[in-house]
Amino acid sequence: MSPFLLSVALVLMAGIAAGLIRVAIGPTPSDRMMAAQLMGTSGIGVILLLAPVLAVPALIDVALIFSLLAAVAVTAFTRRRITNDGD
Amino acid sequence: MNALLTVFDLLLTLTLLGLALVTVTSREPRRAVILFIAFGLLLALVWARLRAPDLALAEAAIGAGLSGALMLAAARRASGRRTSPAEGSDAEDAP
Amino acid sequence: MDAVQLLSGAFLLVGAFFFIAGTVGLIRLPDRFSRLHALTKADNVGLGFIVLGLMPLAPDLFYGLKLVLVWLLVVIAGATGAHLIAKRALRGDGEDVL
Secondary structure, eight states, rough: HHHHHHHHHHHHHHHHHHHHHHHHHHHHHHHHEEEEEEEHHHHHHHHHHHHHTTOTHHHHHHHHHHHHHHHHHHHHHHHHHSTTTTT | OOHHHHHHHHHHHHHHHHHHHHHOOOOSHHHHHHHHHHHHHOOOOHHHHHHHHHHHHIIIIIIIIIIHHHHHHHHHHHHOOOOOOOSSSTTTHHH | OHHHHHHHHHHHHHHHHHHHHHHHHHOOOHHHHHHHHHHHHIIIIIIHHHHHHHHGSSSSSHHHHHHHHHHHHHHHHHHHHHHHHHHHHHHHHHHSSS
16 A cells, blocks of 8 residues: 555655746746645645655644644735835 | 655655745745745655654744744835835836 | 555545646636636645545544544635635735736
8 A cells, every 4th residue: 555655645746846837937926825835735645645654643743734834824925015114 | 665755755855956946046025935935845845754753843833834924024014115116016026 | 455445545546636637727727716716626625535545544543533634724724815815816905916
């Protein structure tokens, strides 16, 4: 089963590498943020698949942190700019 | 199994290097910050691959999450301070 | 290779397919809202099938619950992020207008 899990992780890794194109060329910052979000989700998938392959069950906590911080990054990104420089 | 793992490592390293290169050479601050967040995610993936879940936790939480959010706020303030229209934030991706 | 492993492998393949479709959509689709649509499909359904496929391989119950928790968090974060990005793109807050 382990080589199969690793090949699925390899496919997801190729997806991350392809998403890098959109992060690099994306015309607007929103596109970049979306691609970064997809990279994060694919990274969660890769980590979940690597945990049984490498026999390190603690990796699932890393996936939990990934999923928590994806929301933080997007929320920080979409906050409005303060127009008056009062603060 | 080992060959697959080698291919995986190679792909991960090449992606990381390419991302680092794009991050360092990007001129616009917010673009660099978003690329930095993606870089932190991939670096956490590298630590996970090296069987170091504690380092991966720290990298994902501090490197990608918190400092990414802080730097996004800083980049927004920095682009808000600019006065000349030539470098305003509307010219995001000026060549 | 029993039936459970076969089922798990099929779920993993479907999940990987959704991830590929989402990535291709993110690169190829023309405008921002279609790209957002492709992204959320890959997020929710793709990771859902991956988690479903990994569930029979979980060593104990707690691990399986953590897998479900990861998926739930990703779904919540994906929905919130998609709404925020779409609203911001619709309003055009002065920094993101095309």
